[in-house]
Amino acid sequence: MTVIDEQVLQLDPEEARRVRQEQFERIGRWVLPLAIMILAICLWDRICVWNEIPQYILPRPGVVLQTLFNDAGLLFSSLLVTLRITFLSLVLAVIGGVGLSVLFTQSKWVEMSFFPFAIVLQVTPIVAIFPLINIYVNNQTTKLLLCAWIVAFFPILSNTTLGLNSVDRNLRDLFKLNGATRWQQLRYLRLPAAMPYFLGGLKIAGGLSLIGAVVAEFVAGTTGQSSGLASRIIEAGYRLNAPRLFAALFLISLTGILIFLVLSLISHLILRRWHESALKQER
Amino acid sequence: MIGEKVARAPASDVAPTLLALRGVGKVFSNGVTALSAVDLTIREGDFLSLLGPSGCGKSTALRLIAGLSTPTSGVLDWRGGGSLDRANIGFVFQEPTLLPWASVFDNVWLPLRLKGISRARAAPAITQMLARVHLTGFEDAVPRELSGGMKMRVSIARAMVTKPRVLLMDEPFAALDEITRFKLNNDLLELWQDERFTVVFVTHSVFESVFLSNRVVVMAARPGRVFDELAIEASYPRDEVFRTSPDYAALCRQASDVLVNAINSTAGTHHDGH
Numbered sequence: 227m228t229v230i231d232e233q234v235l236q237l238d239p240e241e242a243r244r245v246r247q248e249q250f251e252r253i254g255r256w257v258l259p260l261a262i263m264i265l266a267i268c269l270w271d272r273i274c275v276w277n278e279i280p281q282y283i284l285p286r287p288g289v290v291l292q293t294l295f296n297d298a299g300l301l302f303s304s305l306l307v308t309l310r311i312t313f314l315s316l317v318l319a320v321i322g323g324v325g326l327s328v329l330f331t332q333s334k335w336v337e338m339s340f341f342p343f344a345i346v347l348q349v350t351p352i353v354a355i356f357p358l359i360n361i362y363v364n365n366q367t368t369k370l371l372l373c374a375w376i377v378a379f380f381p382i383l384s385n386t387t388l389g390l391n392s393v394d395r396n397l398r399d400l401f402k403l404n405g406a407t408r409w410q411q412l413r414y415l416r417l418p419a420a421m422p423y424f425l426g427g428l429k430i431a432g433g434l435s436l437i438g439a440v441v442a443e444f445v446a447g448t449t450g451q452s453s454g455l456a457s458r459i460i461e462a463g464y465r466l467n468a469p470r471l472f473a474a475l476f477l478i479s480l481t482g483i484l485i486f487l488v489l490s491l492i493s494h495l496i497l498r499r500w501h502e503s504a505l506k507q508e509r
Numbered sequence: 510m511i512g513e514k515v516a517r518a519p520a521s522d523v524a525p526t527l528l529a530l531r532g533v534g535k536v537f538s539n540g541v542t543a544l545s546a547v548d549l550t551i552r553e554g555d556f557l558s559l560l561g562p563s564g565c566g567k568s569t570a571l572r573l574i575a576g577l578s579t580p581t582s583g584v585l586d587w588r589g590g591g592s593l594d595r596a597n598i599g600f601v602f603q604e605p606t607l608l609p610w611a612s613v614f615d616n617v618w619l620p621l622r623l624k625g626i627s628r629a630r631a632a633p634a635i636t637q638m639l640a641r642v643h644l645t646g647f648e649d650a651v652p653r654e655l656s657g658g659m660k661m662r663v664s665i666a667r668a669m670v671t672k673p674r675v676l677l678m679d680e681p682f683a684a685l686d687e688i689t690r691f692k693l694n695n696d697l698l699e700l701w702q703d704e705r706f707t708v709v710f711v712t713h714s715v716f717e718s719v720f721l722s723n724r725v726v727v728m729a730a731r732p733g734r735v736f737d738e739l740a741i742e743a744s745y746p747r748d749e750v751f752r753t754s755p756d757y758a759a760l761c762r763q764a765s766d767v768l769v770n771a772i773n774s775t776a777g778t779h780h781d782g783h
Contacts, residue, residue, distance in 0.1 A: 396606040399577050403600050404623045404671075414622070418610050500609045500651050 285469040290476065293469035301458065301470075305477050308454040311367070311439040312485070315374030319431050322375065323382025324424065331390040331416065332408070341387075348380040352438060356445040370442040370454075377438030378431040385427030389420025422501045425493040432485040440478060524552040525588065527675065527707055528574065532583035535569050535733075543569040545732035546583065551675075553588075556701060556708045558718035558725045560764065562772050566733020567711045571677050574709060575600055599668030599706075601678040605660035607652040607667075613639070614648040617666045624671075631670075638666045641700060658689035665697070669704075676701075678710045682717065694720055695748065702745055715768055719760045720752060727764070729771040736771035739764055 237245065267287050273279070274286045281289060294301065326344070330337035352373055363369045393416055401411050443456035455474050462471040497504035528551040535544040544566040551557055559567040572578040573585065575598055607616045614635055615622075621631040639645055642662040652660055661681060668676060682690040698721060701708055712718050718725045722741055729736040741760055743751060751757055 394606065396602045396604060397608070400600065400602075400606060400619075401623070402577065403575060403598065404620045406623045410623055414619070415608070418608070421610070500653060 282466040282468050289469045290472040294473040297470055304455045304458045308439055311370045311374055312436045315371050315378055316435040318375045319378035319382055323379045324386050326383050327386035327390055330387050344383055347376055352377050352441055353445055373442030374435050374438030378435035381430040382427040385423045386420050389423025390416045393419045422497055429489045432489045433482055436482050524554050527551050527553045527588050529586040533580045534582040536581045542732035545734050547735050554705055554707055555724055556722045558710045558712055558722040559728055560712055560718045560725050561728030562730055564730040565728040567728050568679055571679050571711050575677050597674040599673035599676045601664050601668045601681045603680045603683055605664040607663055609652050612649050612651055613663050616663055617670050620671050634670055638670045642666045657685050675707045680711050715761055715765045719764050725764055727767045727771050729774050731775045737767050
C-alpha cells in the first residue's frame with residue numbers, strides 16, 4: 227500500500243466516528259426490530275409454559291406455526307378470498323379516486339359541490355353503513371367490494387386532488403404560452419406533478435383496502451355469508467380454536483406488510499430519479 | 510441626465526417597429542397600480558432591458574407582452590396589428606421552471622410536443638438547440654442532476670427551440686453566481702447575434718443590462734412607469750474585454766445615475782432596495 231493510499235484512508239476522528247455510526251445504523255435497522263421480535267416470541271412462549279396457560283386461551287408460538295401448516299389449505303383458500311376483495315377494491319379505489327380528482331380539478335364548481343360528500347362518506351364508520359349495503363346489494367362480492375372501496379378511495383382522492391392542484395405557477399404559464407389544451411395540460415403537467423401525492427395516497431389506501439375487506443367480511447361473516455380470513459377468525463373464536471385464530475391473524479398482518487412493501491417499492495421505482503422523497507441523502 | 514455619449518443607437522432607429530405599447534396600464538383587483546401609462550416601442554432585433562427597483566412593474570410589463578395578462582388600459586400594438594402568434598414568443602422565467610420528471614431532451618421537446626410534433630421529428634431541432642447552449646451530452650439527465658446554470662441553459666433552449674421572434678426573459682440569471690452569470694450573458698449575446706431575434710430582458714442589475722442591451726429602459730415604482738431610456742452605443746460583439754473596458758464602466762455609471770434618480774422619484778415612500 228502506498229503512502230497516498232494510506233492518506234486517503236486516514237480519516238479524522240470525527241469522520242471515522244460518522245462512518246462507524248452509519249454502519250451501525252445500517253445493520254441496526256434490520257437487526258434491532260428482528261431481535262426484539264424474537265425476544266417477544268420467546269417471552270410469549272415462556273409465559274405460556276410458566277403459567278401453564280391452556281392452549282384455547284393463549285397457544286404457544288410453536289403451536290400457532292404448527293396450525294399454520296396443518297390448516298394451510300383452509301387458511302390459504304380464505305386468504306385468497308380476502309386478497310381478491312382487497313386487490314379489486316384497491317384497483318377500484320385507484321380508478322375512482324383518480325377519476326374523481328381529475329373531474330374535480332377540471333371544474334372548481336364540481337369540486338365545491340361534491341367534495342363534501344366524499345368527506346361524509348369517509349368519516350362515517352363503514353361498520354355503521356354496512357347494514358344498509360346489506361339491504362340494497364344482493365351479490366356477496368359486490369357488497370364486500372363496495373365496503374372496502376368506500377374505506378380505501380378517499381386517501382387517493384384527497385391526495386391526488388392536492389397534487390393536481392399544486393402545480394408550479396410558472397409551469398402553468400409556460401403551458402398557456404405554448405397554447406396547451408386542457409388535455410395536454412392534464413397529461414403532460416398535472417398528472418405527472420400529482421404522481422408523488424398519488425403514490426402517497428396509494429400507500430395508505432393499500433392498507434385501508436385490506437382493513438376494509440376484513441371489516442366487511444367481519445360484518446358479513448356474522449350472518450355466515452363470507453369465506454374470507456375474517457370469517458375463519460370468527461369461526462375459530464366461536465370454537466375456542468385460539469391457534470387457528472392466531473394463525474389467521476398472522477396471515478392478515480403479513481398480507482398488510484407485503485402490500486405496504488410492494489407499494490413502497492413501486493413508489494420508489496417511479497420517483498427515484500426526480501422526487502425529493504426518493505433521493506438518497508447527500509451530505 | 511443623459512450624457513452626450515448616450516444617444517439613440519442609430520441601428521435601432523432604422524429597424525422596423527415590432528411592438529408598440531401605448532398608454533398601457535395595469536391595475537390589480539386589490540387596487541394596486543402595477544403599471545401606469547407606459548409608452549414603449551420595441552424594434553425588430555432590439556436587445557431591450559427593463560431596469561428598475563422591485564415593484565416598478567417590469568415583470569408585469571413582460572407578462573402583458575407575453576399575453577399572460579391583459580392590460581387595464583392602453584393597447585399593445587404588434588406590427589401588422591393584432592397579437593403575435595404565441596409560437597413566436599419564447600419566455601424564460603426567473604427560475605428554470607423545468608419539468609422535474611422529464612429529461613433535458615424531453616424538457617426542450619415540450620413546446621414542440623404541445624404543437625403535436627413527435628419526438629423523432631423534433632429531435633434534430635432539439636439536438637441543435639442543446640448544442641447551442643453547450644449541453645450536448647446531457648440529453649438524458651434530469652433537472653435535479655444539473656447545476657443552476659445548466660438548468661437555466663435548458664430553460665433558454667426550451668424557449669428558443671420554436672425559433673421565436675421575441676424572447677422574453679424575467680430576471681433569468683438573478684439567482685446564479687456571478688461567474689455563471691457572466692458566462693450565460695456571453696452565450697446569450699452570441700445566440701442573439703447569430704439568430705437576430707428580439708429580446709426583452711427584465712433585470713434589476715445595472716451591470717447586466719448595460720452589458721447585454723442596446724437599449725436600457727429605466728422604470729420607477731409606485732406607480733410602475735417608464736422613467737427614462739438609455740441607448741447603449743457600444744458595438745457588438747461584446748465580450749470579456751468590453752466587460753473590463755472604461756467605456757463599459759462609464760455606461761454603467763450613467764445607467765446607475767438614472768436608476769438612482771428613478772428610485773428617488775418615488776417620493777415620500779420607503780424604498781427597500783434589492
